[in-house]
Amino acid sequence: MKTCIAILDGMGGGIGAQLVSRLREALEKAHAPAEAYEIIALGSNSSATERMLKAGADRGASGENAIRVSVGSGDYILGPIGIVIPNGLMGEFSPAIALAISKARGEKILVPVSQNHFTLAGVESRPLPQLAQAAVETLMQKLGY
Secondary structure, eight states: OOEEEEEEEOTTOHHHHHHHHHHHHHHHHTTOOGGGEEEEEEESSHHHHHHHHHTTOSEEEESHHHHHHHGGGOSEEEEEGGGGSTTBTTTTBOHHHHHHHHHSSSEEEEEOOOBTTBOOTTOOOOOHHHHHHHHHHHHHHHTTO
């Protein structure tokens, strides 16, 4: 049975693409069998999804309904913290999407990226590549690598 890893992003898909490429690299380095994992890219728009697919996701879908339907298949759900905040990522993640992600059974591993309408208190400010790497390392530990 495959472990499904859903990676979500919006806007330009840069965070999601970093997560996908770093995860692919970590799985290969750990000699994880390719058939044991599926990475699905769920973008709020086609640009974000396309960028995550180019980074190595197995398949992808775009838009509100696609995210609401597909996020439930993820055993793990990764993305910037704005994906679970209603109207997050400059409004690209509607309250309905944020609720679907929050209610999904998969464990959420969120990248603590601040936005102009909220601040993450007590979280050390670090460059995005370091935050993406930390999220991937957390997932790899949960996968047993």
